[in-house]
Amino acid sequence: MRDAALELSARTGFAFNPLDRLSERRDDASIIDYLAAESTSRAVVICRDSPVVLRRGGMARAVMSLAEAESLGPVSVRAFLGKDDHTGVFGVLLDDAAAVAAPPGPPHLPKFHIRDHEDAVLEDLRALTGQGIFDPATIGILGQAKSLLYWHARHGFCANCGAQTRVAAAGWRRECDACKAQHFPRTDPVVIMHVVHGDECLMGRQSRFAPGMYSCLAGFVEAGETLEDAVRREVFEEAGLRTGRVSYLASQPWPFPSSLMIGCIAEAKGRDLIIDHNELEDARWFSREEVGLMFRRAHPQGLSVPPKLAIAHHLLAAWAKGEAKL
Secondary structure, three states: OOOHOOOOOOOOOOOOOOOOHHHHHOOOOHHHHHHHHOOOOOOEEOOOOEEEEEEEEEEEEOOOEEEHHHHOEEEEEEEEEEEEOEEEEEEEOOOOHHHHOOOOOOOOOOOOEEOOOOEEEEHHHHHHHOOOOOOOOHHHHHHHHHHHHHHHHHHOOOOOOEEEEEEEEEHOOEOOOOOOEEOOOEEEEEEEEEEOOOOOOEEOOOOOOOOOOOEEEEOOOOOOHHHHHHHHHHHHHHHHHOOOOEEEEEEEEEEEOOOOEEEEEEEOOOOOOOOOEEEEEEEEEEEEHHHHHHHHOOOOEEEOOOOOHHHHHHHHHHOOOOOOOO
């Protein structure tokens, strides 16, 4: 773990997950059942694609006993996430019907809570992470659970024949008894690229970004495409810019809904931009000095970089410090 902690990937949000996933034991129901039956077994809960947080007496808790988790409402899926030093940890997906609308209140308050449990509230995972009330391990486990259970919530029927599927391999596979097809959780690869030319870098912004925030360009990898070619294609499509050399820098699990962000650095062959305004509101070149000012929130135009949660923050920081090189 010491070597892993030195990786750029380890600095990103959702990247730290201390669980031993025991992937080679998931088909051994006796072991999974034994871990679930232990009084020390723990769980995180997802409902309507959101983590359920217990807020009681000014305290917030996202990890609870498995028994407590399954007592909150009808359970759709229970998946084994892994084992820590003490016990098994599970992800519990509640039926959507378990959540009811909370009374109207200020915008920052949760909009839903679990029926008959007003202190069990549904919270946005991004906002929850930004609050800094949970340690990185808890955030990583919540990200894992959200991605996996999002897949279960949308794959109850076989894509091959349409029959209903059932949960297998402790929640890491769904099987169709009708046609014998097996279905596995998907992860969508996304390239996110730090494009450089000399001592400057290219960043863009979308209209949905916070005011003044610029970030690295990004896009999904397509079928039959290398990561390098995906980087070159996306940069050209969004900014009209040709790129040459591409190198891998870092990655980040991104549970919105279930992506793997693959951070790269790419060398631009020129500086002239042709911006696709269907994709980007704006794109421009930034000097290393400007990027430093953006990190310190001292840019004269009030421009900023993404928060620490995002891999783009760490790609830009590494480049600003001279750590990210082709």
